[in-house]
Amino acid sequence: MSKQFSYNNFIYEKESSSEKGGVKIINAIPYPEKLHKFYPINSFSVDALVNGYFYASHTFELNDYLDSSPFLWHALKPLDFEFYKEFLGKDVPRDELIKFYEADASNVNLCKGYISKYWEIISNIFGIISLTANENSLLMWPHYTQEKGFQITFNASELEVSINDKIGQGQCFGVFPMNYTEFLNPIDISEFDSMHIPFFYATNVKSDKWKYEDEWRFLIGKPMMGVPNSKMGLNTEMDFITSPKNRYTFYDNRLVDHITLGINFFTAQDFNLEWLNEKHFKVSPKNSITNWNYKSYKKLLFYIHENLKDKIYHSGTKYELDKKNNHFLIRTKERLEIKKVGWDTYIFTRTEDIIKIF
Incomplete structure (x- = not known):
């Protein structure tokens, strides 16, 4: 089983020595000196600045349906039963698990049920924080602030240290540049002994139509962050509701380098x-x-x-x-x-x- 995956000049390598089970994302993109966050003017964005936190979004809340999508996973051959046992064995009786495995890991279904269930559960325990190294994009000011909001700027390395210091019992991975690509190719999860690399790949690859954003991303892991199913089109499942504050990720707001108000503020x-x-x-x-x-x-x-x-x-x-x-x-x-x-x-x-x- 592979412990490394290369795509579009990015290398995803599992950190076997990491207690957090992370993945190194190796690339040639220089680490930015500054990172910026664009906000519209509303009570949520002002509260985030005043109280020094970012909201770690669920994938259903991202503005690109294909960003961090379970469709970026597939299996070209059936997974071993151990995948199902490790993931669902504590919650599903063995006879039911075997029955589910035999149907799902067939050459017809190719683990689609496993992928769907895995994504449903893991999306409750991770969130995405997006920032940009592009200080003054002609598109981002109108797209994210309507020219009325504001932009806050940080020293990138100080911000990364601060988030890690304040994450507490959670986990913070990143900050990583996005891997912008012409084609969004799904990764074959059957080539790996765990879902670490497929997970980091799916949350890091993005259509190059978004390249102007020059996005750098934190992945935040916490228990019970909630799943807003009602925000997904044609989805009739009930929301898994927890406190929105479970997705708050704090930083020292004294690290704000400066604030820029929109031209129509x-x-x-x-x-x-x-x-x-x-x-x-x-x-x-x-x-x-x-x-x-x-x-x-x-x-x-x-x-x-x-x-x-x-x-x-x-x-x-x-x-x-x-x-x-x-x-x-x-x-x-x-x-x-x-x-x-x-x-x-x-x-x-x-x-x-x-x-x-x-």
Whole structure:
């Protein structure tokens, strides 16, 4: 049985000495200096920042149906009975297990029942945290923030250490770059003596249509994280409900390097907005029936003022010249200063400290 699998210049190698039963994902992609997380503006994202955690998503909650899918597993020959015994032997009587094995491990079914059951159970004990090394993607700002949300930036190695320090009785694997590929080829689980490599492969491979995201991923293992079956189309199974907090994965939020607000974060629809002069503008969130995020804006601005006042940027745009002296637009971010002047009123100052991001 193989203890290593190569695909698309990635090598998946089981760590036999690891107490956690992990898999090394070997690749030539340089470890990033910074990692970023894009958020829309809502109560969930603001709470995650304020309390220093990421939500480790179930696969049904990912925005790509084929990402981390059980369809990325198949068996070209029947598995040994020991697979079934090790996985289900404690919960299923032996005679029932033998009957299930004989039907499922036939040349007709090729272990489809085993794959389905394995995925159903394991998805209750792992979750996915996605970050990006792409600081200013033209697509990610609108896709994940609608240009109104925010982005938080970390030193990658400090964040990885912090998550591992705070994981407690859980397990943290990663952070790994995604293996972007033209074709999503299923892995033959019958070639391996355990499901370690197939699991890490299935949660790491992704269509190259998503390559612009430059995603780096943590895999989080915890008991009883829940299975939101109702989020999957045409699935009539009941949700396996646990506390959503079981999927929270904490980090030291003092490690936030800086926060960048979307270009449409401050709008007259959601804020009382007044330009005092070319450099200074005053804002306070509007408490109106049309501003569903009033409390989130209020909470976020207070947190920024108290904890990130020297680490705040605002997205913008700027013209540059190409080699033929033609103008083209680029994205930028400008550092802001913040001063509290009322209960929920702030004055922001543009510093003209601008970072160009091509």
